[in-house]
Amino acid sequence: MENTHMLSLHQLSKRYGPVQALKGVSFDVPAGSVFGVLGPNGSGKTTLLGIVMDVLKADSGTYAWFGQPPHHSLRRRIGTLLETPNFYHYYSAVRNLEIAAAIKQRGHDDIERVLKICGLWARKDSKFSTFSLGMKQRLAIASALLGNPEVLLLDEPTNGLDPAGIAEIRELIRELGRQGTTVIMASHLLDEVEKVCTHVAILKMGTLLTSGHVDEVLASEDMIEVNSADGNKLEQVLNAMPGLRSLRRHNGGFQAVFDNGQTAEQVNRYCFEQGVALNYLALRKKSLEARFIELTN
Template sequence: MENTQILSLHQIYKNYGPIQALKGVSFDVPAGSVFGILGPNGSGKTTLLGIIMDVLKANSGTYSWFGQSTHHDQRKRIGSLLETPNFYHYYSAVRNLQITAAIKGRGADDIERVLRIANLWERKDSKFSTFSLGMKQRLAIANALLGKPEVLLLDEPTNGLDPAGIAEIRDLIRQLGTQGTTVIMASHMLDEVEKVCNHVAILKKGDLLTTGHVDEVLANEDMVELGAADLTRLEDVLNALPGVKSIRRYNGTFQVMFTESKTAEQINQICFEQGITLNYLATKRKSLEARFMELTNN
């Protein structure tokens, strides 16, 4: 499955009257990835999910699932949780899944497997009404996994959950990713994408700002803090370094941003060769939060 794309979007536009919800969005979702579509509310995430699920029509642009441009017959390969399913409160977890499997026409023999994945097998005979918020959401994900879809689509999967429920759902998504399911999830929460996803597309008001491996989206924003006994000499050396984006003084050290990633060893060696012995060196990856604020506030 290396390097294959589960989903490819090409120049997707969507208007609601004068409002442009999506403005030429293009990106690829690699097979086996946990892919985060990240953006503040109103950025077009839910519209995008609606289009790729054939619930909404794009004004222009194309997308393909599994390398095929025709979309019939592909729904069986995709499990989605775009809104909370209507479970019956007085039925057990198993009974609820039996009902939805019957409606879907598949997955009746898959109930034990999905309940075990969602860590609900021990509670399979408990009524839905007795479940915590996190358990209810885990049952909804189990429901979406009926019939072994290759892709799971989630819209804001931790919305409205308490901290314990959020942790449960994040653990479950990470676990699904390690087992080879491709997960595509929309989220407005940075730490969620940083903790759960390995690929990301960042949207703002319908524009795609950046996309790539989470580490790559971050890597070009590494910041290094350096200190030495002779700060003036250190500053001269830093100013002469290739690939320096910015230098600023901070608490008796320099904070340096590089346009491309440099390892601590490389920086240490360069300074040493210039006759500077560093007494402090720390690489601080700029958090996705700072990057996201930068991207979405401009």
């Protein structure tokens, strides 16, 4: 591995007339990650994928694959599924992949492997027209995996699928990640990124809001709810507690958020030591939905 980053973006910008599709976007995709580019429709995700695949030209900024400036030979190390491939309805899965391998000029001896990875080996001789939506998308991913690329690039891989198909594709992406393939996928679904990805970059109207490990970026602050017989004394004690970020009244008691993740037990002990006995104590996890809405609104 030449670099621990499969892909690095530095200040990428792209404008279409009056619309600034990308504004100085920079982030790194670690090797072996399942990296989600998350944002509502129109946030610049597809433009970003188009630039790093050399389909579109950036107005300014640079990017590097495998620590190297882009050049044609690197394309062979990247598998892409940016739009639905045109498979022949009356040909079998194997025949369709033979045609795909011929077009790509690689992967002829790889068909059995990719069909097995994508769970389609048992249906290798079935016509494409007999496949469910999820199976059709799995065949598309199998085609992108021909030639054993180090990185797989997917644009909204579950779009248009039924719930069963969505579950199949998500599990396949997780499995590819476990096997060490770096997957970069654009999605507008928070739920998808949360369930599938290890890392995320969140875009809004062409601007990068944040990027990093999913657990850190979507970290929900835990709120601790407390009450006691003497509300005024409790308020004084909490306001004096180290690490308090915010305190607000809620349902006759208080909701406290701490900077360094104090546990409910620590809050309880602190209050008790300051002479306040709590008659109510609860930990409330802030939902990821709330965090995402906060970031994109």
